[in-house]
Amino acid sequence: MHSHKDTLLLTPEEMGQVDRAAAASGLSSYGLMERAGQAVAACALRRFAGALRFVILCGPGNNGGDGYVAARALQAAGAEIAVHALGDPAALRGDAATAFGQFTGLVAPLADYRPRTGDVVVDALFGAGLARDLAADVVSIIESINESAIPVLAVDLPSGIDGRTGAVRGAAFQAAASVTFMCRKPGHLLLPGRMLAGALEIFDIGIPERILRAHGGEIGVNAPATWRDVLPIETGAGHKYVRGHLAVFSGPATATGAARLSAMAGLRAGAGLVTLLSPTAALPANAAQLTAVMLKPIDGEGDLAALLEDARLKTFVLGPGFGDGERARRYAGLIASGERRLVLDADGITAFRDGPQALFDLFEGPAPRLVLTPHDGEFARLFPDIAKNSPLSKIERAEKAAARSNGVVVLKGADTVIAAPDGRALVNDNAPPWLATAGSGDVLAGLVGAHLAQGMPAFEAAASAVWRHGEAGRLAGEGLTAETLIDALTGLDQLK
Structure with a gap:
C-alpha cells in the first residue's frame, strides 16, 4: 500500500514546521529525538558489524542531540565509542541539551579527533538544515576523514550538504550511508548531495502522516x-x-x-x-x-x-x-x-x-x-x-x-x-x-x-x-x- 511519505520531499524549513507541529500535537519532541538516535545506532551496528570503534561527531544543534543518543545506545550495546563535539556541549539548548545530559561518557573537542584503522564515523555535526558555508576548521576535519577512507554514517544528510539545494557548502562527507527520518529531503536527491549521501535509510520516528501532509509542499519523488x-x-x-x-x-x-x-x-x-x-x-x-x-x-x-x-x-x-x-x-x-x-x-x-x-x-x-x-x-x-x-x-x-x-x-x-x-x-x-x-x-x-x-x-x-x-x-x-x-x-x- 502506498504511503504519502514514500514519495514526499520536505525542505528543511518544512521539516522544521513538521517538528513543531508534532510537538504542539502532544508528541514528546525529546521522544522523537530518542527514537532518531536509537535508529542511527541500530543502523551503525547492522551496517558496520566489524567496526573496532564508533566515533560520533556531535554538532551544536539537534543533529548533535541525535548523535549523543546514538552514542549512549552504542555504548549500551557494548561497542567501543569516542565522542567529539563541535563547540561547547554545555551551551546546548532544548532536546539536544537533554540528550547530552543523559550521555555519561567522555566528550572531546572535534579538533582532537585523529582517524585510526577500524573506525567508523557517525556524522552528527549538521543535518539537512545547513544553509551556510562551513568554517575552515570543520572543512579540515571533513577533508581529513574523507582522505582516510574511513566509513561515514551520516545522520540525516552528510555534513556540508545543503538540504534544500543538494549543494556542497565548503566541504562535505562522502558517506557510505545516511539515516534520515520520516521522508527524504531535496538534498538526498539533488546533485551533488545524492552522490555523497550513500545508501539511504528512511526511519519512521512516529510523526503522524497527517502532519507531514499538512506541512509538506508540492514537491515529491517521481514514482x-x-x-x-x-x-x-x-x-x-x-x-x-x-x-x-x-x-x-x-x-x-x-x-x-x-x-x-x-x-x-x-x-x-x-x-x-x-x-x-x-x-x-x-x-x-x-x-x-x-x-x-x-x-x-x-x-x-x-x-x-x-x-x-x-x-x-x-x-x-x-x-x-x-x-x-x-x-x-x-x-x-x-x-x-x-x-x-x-x-x-x-x-x-x-x-x-x-x-x-x-x-x-x-x-x-x-x-x-x-x-x-x-x-x-x-x-x-x-x-x-x-x-x-x-x-x-x-x-x-x-x-x-x-x-x-x-x-x-x-x-x-x-x-x-x-x-x-x-x-x-x-x-x-x-x-x-x-x-x-x-x-x-x-x-x-x-x-x-x-x-x-x-x-x-x-x-x-x-x-x-x-x-x-x-x-x-x-x-x-x-x-x-x-x-x-x-x-x-x-x-x-x-x-x-
Missing part, C-alpha cells in the same frame, strides 16, 4: 504512485486513433536520426500512430529507415496548415535534429492554435532563445499544453536570469520556469526535475548513469509525446515518461545505445 491513476486505460474496444496520433518533425537530410529516434520511441511507448513530418529532400533518408512509422512530406507552413485540418492530430514533437530556428518558430505558432500539445526539445528550444516570451504567450491558458525538455545549457537560453540565480535549487529553478512559460518543464540531468505551472514538482531518481548517451534525450521527447497523445495531462505525461525512460535505461543495462533503450521500453501495464 508510479504519483501518476498511475491517470495512465491510459487500454481496452479491447480501442483502435489506433483512440490511442492517439503523434507527429514528429524531422530535420534536413543530413540530420534525420534524432527525429526517427523520437518517432520510434513514441510508437513503442503506446501511441496508436506516429507520423514523421519530413522535408521532401529528407524523404529518401527517412523512408529507408522506417517501417511502422508513417512518413509525410512537410516543406513549409502551407503543408503544415493543411495537415492540421485533421482534428485527430493534436500532439507534436519539435526540435530533435531540426536545425532551422526560423521555421521552428513558425511551426510552433501554427501548432499552438486550437487545443494542440507540443513537446519542444533541443533545436526547438534554441529557436526561441532571442524571444522566449513569444513562445510562452503562444501556449498561455488554464491547462498546460507545452512541455519543454531542456538540459542545463538549453534551460539557460530560455531562462537566463533564473539559470544565473545561484541560491535557487534545481527544483526552484524548474518551478519558476514552469510558472513563467505556462508549460511543464523537464529540467534534465541525473537528477531530472519535472515542474508544472501550478507549483507541483517531482524529482526523478531512477535514472542509471549510463543513460547519459547520444540520442537518449530524443527518446525521452518521443516518450512524452506518446503519453500526451494518449490523453494524459501534461505534467503526469512528462513525469511518467521520465520515470519510464529511467526504467528502460536500467533494463537495457550499461553500454546501452538510444536504439537499445527503445527496445527496453516496457508496456504501460508495467507502470501500474
Whole structure:
C-alpha cells in the first residue's frame, strides 16, 4: 500500500514546521529525538558489524542531540565509542541539551579527533538544515576523514550538504550511508548531495502522516504512485486513433536520426500512430529507415496548415535534429492554435532563445499544453536570469520556469526535475548513469509525446515518461545505445 511519505520531499524549513507541529500535537519532541538516535545506532551496528570503534561527531544543534543518543545506545550495546563535539556541549539548548545530559561518557573537542584503522564515523555535526558555508576548521576535519577512507554514517544528510539545494557548502562527507527520518529531503536527491549521501535509510520516528501532509509542499519523488491513476486505460474496444496520433518533425537530410529516434520511441511507448513530418529532400533518408512509422512530406507552413485540418492530430514533437530556428518558430505558432500539445526539445528550444516570451504567450491558458525538455545549457537560453540565480535549487529553478512559460518543464540531468505551472514538482531518481548517451534525450521527447497523445495531462505525461525512460535505461543495462533503450521500453501495464 502506498504511503504519502514514500514519495514526499520536505525542505528543511518544512521539516522544521513538521517538528513543531508534532510537538504542539502532544508528541514528546525529546521522544522523537530518542527514537532518531536509537535508529542511527541500530543502523551503525547492522551496517558496520566489524567496526573496532564508533566515533560520533556531535554538532551544536539537534543533529548533535541525535548523535549523543546514538552514542549512549552504542555504548549500551557494548561497542567501543569516542565522542567529539563541535563547540561547547554545555551551551546546548532544548532536546539536544537533554540528550547530552543523559550521555555519561567522555566528550572531546572535534579538533582532537585523529582517524585510526577500524573506525567508523557517525556524522552528527549538521543535518539537512545547513544553509551556510562551513568554517575552515570543520572543512579540515571533513577533508581529513574523507582522505582516510574511513566509513561515514551520516545522520540525516552528510555534513556540508545543503538540504534544500543538494549543494556542497565548503566541504562535505562522502558517506557510505545516511539515516534520515520520516521522508527524504531535496538534498538526498539533488546533485551533488545524492552522490555523497550513500545508501539511504528512511526511519519512521512516529510523526503522524497527517502532519507531514499538512506541512509538506508540492514537491515529491517521481514514482508510479504519483501518476498511475491517470495512465491510459487500454481496452479491447480501442483502435489506433483512440490511442492517439503523434507527429514528429524531422530535420534536413543530413540530420534525420534524432527525429526517427523520437518517432520510434513514441510508437513503442503506446501511441496508436506516429507520423514523421519530413522535408521532401529528407524523404529518401527517412523512408529507408522506417517501417511502422508513417512518413509525410512537410516543406513549409502551407503543408503544415493543411495537415492540421485533421482534428485527430493534436500532439507534436519539435526540435530533435531540426536545425532551422526560423521555421521552428513558425511551426510552433501554427501548432499552438486550437487545443494542440507540443513537446519542444533541443533545436526547438534554441529557436526561441532571442524571444522566449513569444513562445510562452503562444501556449498561455488554464491547462498546460507545452512541455519543454531542456538540459542545463538549453534551460539557460530560455531562462537566463533564473539559470544565473545561484541560491535557487534545481527544483526552484524548474518551478519558476514552469510558472513563467505556462508549460511543464523537464529540467534534465541525473537528477531530472519535472515542474508544472501550478507549483507541483517531482524529482526523478531512477535514472542509471549510463543513460547519459547520444540520442537518449530524443527518446525521452518521443516518450512524452506518446503519453500526451494518449490523453494524459501534461505534467503526469512528462513525469511518467521520465520515470519510464529511467526504467528502460536500467533494463537495457550499461553500454546501452538510444536504439537499445527503445527496445527496453516496457508496456504501460508495467507502470501500474
